[in-house]
Amino acid sequence: MSEQFTDFVLDDTVYRTTFTRKFSMRKIFKGFDKSSxxxxxxxxxxxxxxxxxxxxxxxxxxxxxxxxxxxxxxxSPADGVVKHIHVKTGNKVAKSQxxxxxxxx
Amino acid sequence: xxxxKLFFINAKVITMSLATRLVDFFTKKKTxxxxxxxxxxxxxxKLGKMTARDRIEAILDENxxxxxxLFVEHKAEDFGMDKKFLPRDxxxxxxxxxxxxxxCIYAQDFTIAGGSLGLAHARKITKIMDHAIKLGIPLxxxxxxxxxxxxxxxxxxxxxxxxxxxxxxxxxxIPQISVILGPxxxxxxYSPALTDFVFVVDKISKMFITGPEVIKTxxxxxxxxxxxxxxxxxxxxxxxxxxxxESEIECFEQxxxxxxxxxxxxxxxxxxxxxxxPKPDYQISQIIPKESTTPYDVRDIIRALSDDSDFLEVQAHxxxxxxxxxxxxxxxxxxxxxxxxxVLAGVLDxxxxxxxxxxxxxxxxxxxxxxxxxxxxxxxxxVDQEHAGVIRHGAKILYAYSEATVPKITVVLRKAYGGxxxxxxxxxxxxxxxxxxxxxxxAVMGPEGAANIIFKKxxxxxxxxxxxxxxxVEEYTAKFANPYxxxxxxxxxxxxxxxxxxxxxxxxxxxxxxxxxxxxxxKHGIPPF
Numbered sequence: 178m179s180e181q182f183t184d185f186v187l188d189d190t191v192y193r194t195t196f197t198r199k200f201s202m203r204k205i206f207k208g209f210d211k212s213s214x215x216x217x218x219x220x221x222x223x224x225x226x227x228x229x230x231x232x233x234x235x236x237x238x239x240x241x242x243x244x245x246x247x248x249x250x251x252x253s254p255a256d257g258v259v260k261h262i263h264v265k266t267g268n269k270v271a272k273s274q275x276x277x278x279x280x281x282x
Numbered sequence: 283x284x285x286x287k288l289f290f291i292n293a294k295v296i297t298m299s300l301a302t303r304l305v306d307f308f309t310k311k312k313t314x315x316x317x318x319x320x321x322x323x324x325x326x327x328k329l330g331k332m333t334a335r336d337r338i339e340a341i342l343d344e345n346x347x348x349x350x351x352l353f354v355e356h357k358a359e360d361f362g363m364d365k366k367f368l369p370r371d372x373x374x375x376x377x378x379x380x381x382x383x384x385x386c387i388y389a390q391d392f393t394i395a396g397g398s399l400g401l402a403h404a405r406k407i408t409k410i411m412d413h414a415i416k417l418g419i420p421l422x423x424x425x426x427x428x429x430x431x432x433x434x435x436x437x438x439x440x441x442x443x444x445x446x447x448x449x450x451x452x453x454x455x456i457p458q459i460s461v462i463l464g465p466x467x468x469x470x471x472y473s474p475a476l477t478d479f480v481f482v483v484d485k486i487s488k489m490f491i492t493g494p495e496v497i498k499t500x501x502x503x504x505x506x507x508x509x510x511x512x513x514x515x516x517x518x519x520x521x522x523x524x525x526x527x528e529s530e531i532e533c534f535e536q537x538x539x540x541x542x543x544x545x546x547x548x549x550x551x552x553x554x555x556x557x558x559x560p561k562p563d564y565q566i567s568q569i570i571p572k573e574s575t576t577p578y579d580v581r582d583i584i585r586a587l588s589d590d591s592d593f594l595e596v597q598a599h600x601x602x603x604x605x606x607x608x609x610x611x612x613x614x615x616x617x618x619x620x621x622x623x624x625v626l627a628g629v630l631d632x633x634x635x636x637x638x639x640x641x642x643x644x645x646x647x648x649x650x651x652x653x654x655x656x657x658x659x660x661x662x663x664x665v666d667q668e669h670a671g672v673i674r675h676g677a678k679i680l681y682a683y684s685e686a687t688v689p690k691i692t693v694v695l696r697k698a699y700g701g702x703x704x705x706x707x708x709x710x711x712x713x714x715x716x717x718x719x720x721x722x723x724x725a726v727m728g729p730e731g732a733a734n735i736i737f738k739k740x741x742x743x744x745x746x747x748x749x750x751x752x753x754x755v756e757e758y759t760a761k762f763a764n765p766y767x768x769x770x771x772x773x774x775x776x777x778x779x780x781x782x783x784x785x786x787x788x789x790x791x792x793x794x795x796x797x798x799x800x801x802x803x804x805k806h807g808i809p810p811f
Binding site for chain 2: 182197200205
């Protein structure tokens with residue numbers, strides 16, 4: 178066996194084994210992020226409905242992101258204060274680009 | 283003017299002499315078949331691919347191919363299609379033999395309108411599928427097509443639908459094999475997905491629902507065709523492919539080998555071969571390490587049990603923490619499922635459960651007995667697994683084993699812990715015979731984890747917690763890390779030594795040959811997929 182074995186802990190027991198490529202590539206869970214609003218699709222910002230310092234509730238309209246000729250309503254993921262706005266109307270944004278930061282209560 | 287219409291316009295059919303009619307026939311055949319194949323050869327060679335005709339002949343026994351529907355033509359009229367003659371409408375269909383086994387086969391010709399699927403093309407395929415179902419013989423589809431023939435609009439989609447419908451009707455009745463030998467996009471990938479075994483060849487096969495262009499436009503993600511849906515991706519990451527080959531010729535050899543292991547249809551048994559002993563290089567006692575955390579290759583155990591140490595592995599690169607495939611024991615085909623300690627310690631997870639469950643259902647449909655080799659620490663913990671639905675995917679293997687009525691033989695090689703013990707064809711899921719080696723451990727979990735939970739208080743309150751933990755681990759090991767608790771309850775039928783194992787398995791398969799199991803009537807079950 179030429180494979181390089183690594184340690185793999187399950188139920189307090191250390192097994193010697195190998196990892197699959199898919200297992201090594203898996204995304205490590207970092208928790209649901211409720212403070213940053215990111216573009217879920219690439220597109221153009223058509224409207225920004227809030228200003229820095231505004232108090233928002235979960236579900237309040239933050240901005241409109243147009244993609245594939247559809248106007249997508251982007252809402253607040255948390256109750257809190259708008260901490261930072263990274264985009265302006267007319268900006269082109271890439272997928273996963275940070276749009277707005279919320280400071281949750 | 284359409285080339286083929288020439289024959290009818292220039293010759294007066296009624297008054298033609300016999301000789302002229304024959305000349306006419308041979309001319310037509312030459313134009314549609316031979317000339318097309320010669321032209322196709324030039325084009326395909328440039329792409330590093332074989333022609334549809336050569337592929338069929340390479341898979342089938344020499345001179346056994348019989349072609350049908352050579353003269354089929356499309357009826358499309360829009361977008362200039364009325365002026366386009368497409369020889370065979372871009373697909374060759376027929377029947378032949380593989381090592382004497384009858385086979386229905388079709389191969390798409392990428393050099394005719396990009397192998398695109400129009401209604402006539404689809405109807406040729408559905409016709410050969412209907413034959414395969416009625417005659418009870420396996421179907422092989424060679425896919426090399428750019429997708430739907432856009433000019434034919436909804437008729438092209440209808441063609442796909444009619445193929446999917448028959449794939450589903452044929453499922454569990456005849457073995458269905460798909461060979462991906464070119465691009466295969468959109469609707470074209472779903473027929474292969476509905477079949478039992480998908481073969482791919484490195485650098486030639488490509489499969490995806492939406493190509494890199496669309497993904498870039500819609501999502502802004504840039505990826506090459508190879509990284510998105512190349513042969514390696516489907517063989518290793520997505521699990522869509524069952525067999526991976528470096529070349530078309532190697533792929534065809536794999537198909538021939540597979541066909542030798544499986545029956546023609548669900549009323550037949552797989553062909554019996556001359557029984558052979560395993561090769562002496564494989565000795566179970568020398569393969570399994572005594573320490574339950576040390577890895578080994580479970581495929582060596584399979585080779586120690588199978589005739590001539592021959593094993594045809596299925597989905598070798600995908601979810602390698604479980605090994606599935608065909609071998610012969612005493613000359614008869616057996617489907618083998620084994621945990622692979624060498625990869626991820628052999629855990630069950632989303633992919634390995636899915637992989638094993640589908641294989642178990644194939645074997646059950648085609649009367650192939652199941653041999654399960656158990657050595658696993660349980661299901662894989664993790665957020666990614668839970669969010670990916672390890673509950674419903676993990677349930678597939680429970681369902682498939684419970685549902686299977688073919689002879690089910692289980693061998694606990696080393697450890698069988700927790701949910702993994704139940705899932706790997708335990709007595710409780712209807713195994714006919716469960717055997718264990720004397721060194722096996724059948725318990726809720728490994729001694730370390732169990733001691734930490736059961737003796738939590740004693741360990742934390744001890745003056746020397748580590749020493750106390752060691753004592754408790756040993757105590758637990760002595761009491762539970764063996765097969766006798768399970769054997770005392772009758773969950774293990776026999777504890778056998780490594781040297782007795784093969785004989786015990788052969789005997790069980792022998793006496794289970796005519797196994798019959800009556801289940802409550804149902805239209806069909808609802809497996810967790």
